Amino acid sequence: MIKVGIVGGTGYTGVELLRLLAGHPGAEVVAVTSRKEAGMKVAEMFPSLRGRVDVAFSTPDETPLEQCDVVFFATPHGVAMAQARELLAAGVKVIDLAADFRLKDPAVFQQWYAMEHSCTDLLAEAVYGLPEVNRDAIRAARLVGMAGCYPTSVQLGLLPLLEGGKQLIDTQTLIADCKSGVSGAGRKAEVGALLAEAGDNFKAYAVKGHRHSPEIEQGLSAIHGGPVKLTFVPHLTPMIRGIHSTIYARIKPEALDTDFQSLFEQRYAGEHFVDVLPAGSHPETRSVRGSNTVRIAVHRPGNGDLLIILVVEDNLVKGASGQAVQTMNLMFGQPENAGLDIVPLLP
Template identity: 75%
Template sequence: MIKVGIVGGTGYTGVELLRLLAAHPEAELTAITSRKEDGMPVADMFPSLRGHVSLAFSAPEKARLNECDVVFFATPHGVAMAQAPELLSAGVRIIDLAADFRLKDTATFEKWYGMPHSCPEILKEAVYGLPEINRDAIRNARVVGLPGCYPTSMQLGLAPLLAQGKALVNESTLIADCKSGVSGAGRKAEIGTLLAEASDNFKAYGVKGHRHLPETTQGLEAIAGRPIGLTFVPHLVPMIRGIHSTLYARILPESRDIDFQALYEDYYRNEGFVDVMPKGSHPETRSVRASNMLRIAVHRPENGDLLVILVVEDNLVKGAAGQGVQCMNIMFGLDEKLGLKQVPILP
């Protein structure tokens, strides 16, 4: 059994980790930390876990995280990098759901997250936790920095176009028009996510710049092996969970005869958590709710020179906790789907 610890288990990604790991046949939940809720049974905070999780929250200094095989950080940015050196020296592997180990350039990290990076040497060895792209590197990683929820949808939506060794689309004018439910903002009191503010409303934000843009650009350029240009506009929509990303790419004249539907199907043929839907499909966020599945539909309106790629995922599962468990499975040599076979819930 894999002894698992979770740092910061009181947020939405934390409770998702608990939900998934409680049903994982090879995971043993060993510790979950919260200084404020020290001593409180997890099931008292999250009644959905009654009968499934018997742990109580404990203050970090009591949690004996160094006895775990792997520790997940479902914490604000900056926490994982502060604790990483001690855990790694004890032989513990780390999966961080925040941004501490996503961006390889420390100056870029400091610009977008407003704090210095405290362990750049560990950052150098950290692996970006997008299994469909970095599976081999994840397998031997000591530290995995999970992608953000938006970047997961954008990178997996555009990867087949960029991974062909030559440009098929105009890679300097890619556009990502993305929508997220309010759980993406975290489990905290904030005016913009109050019911009276977010319900019956739809708005863009971060248009002048969003911290997920440099992360996504970094990932797409690694896939393509060359510079790319991306315009990313996120939106908040009045739903609890889910991401819908509409991606636009202009087809180059020499690529007009390519069957892009077949290209996507071939690229993801052996991926258990990416579903390339039949031609003409319109995936819905509810078709992936509470699951680790990401669904993609490829459109070419009027057989013109514009590709429209539709991508849906659950931001808390494939966009966060589920992807973390997927990475854990890879790191410990398990079936990648173990503990992640939940059927999406409907309605």
């Protein structure tokens, strides 16, 4: 049984980890930290976990995290890098759901997250947590920086077109038009997340530049083996969960005869959590709600030179905590789908 610790268990990704791990046959949550809620039973804060999770919150200083096999950081940026070195030295594997170990260049991290990286020596060994791309590296890793929610959808949407240096699309003019539910902003008091502000409304934000942009370009460039440029525009939608990414790619003249539907179907044929829909489909966010599944549809209007890829995921599951559990399974030799074969919720 994998002994699991969770640092920062009161946010949406924290409670989602608790929900998923409560049904995991090979893992047990033995510690959940929160300075503010120390002493409170987890199930008292989250009644949905009554009868499923019996631990209480404890302060990080008083929690023997070094006795865990793995520690998840479901915390704000900057927390994991302050504690990772000590845990790794104790033989504990670390999975960070924030951005501390996503970006390989510490200068880029400082630019986008307005803080200096405190353990740049660990960046070289940190594995990027996108299993469909880095499965083998994750299996051997002791430190993983999980992919962000938007970056997961965009990279999986473009992976079959770029992998192995494929020359199918123009890699310098890619566009990702992405929409997310309000839970993507985290569990905090914020005017923009109020029902009267976010409900019955739709808006773009961070058009000048979003901190996920360098992560997406870093990941796509690594997949392709060369520089990739992408325009990324996020939007806030009046729903709680879900991401819908519409990705536009211009097909190169020499690739116009490619069967892109077959390309996607063949690439993801062995992927448990990626579902390529039949040609002409339009995936909906509600079709993945509460699950670790990504659904993808490939369109080519008028059989022309523009490819449109539609991708949906639950931002809290495949976009965060579910993918983190998927990563834990790989790191500990568990079945990759352990605790994650969840049928989406409908309605």
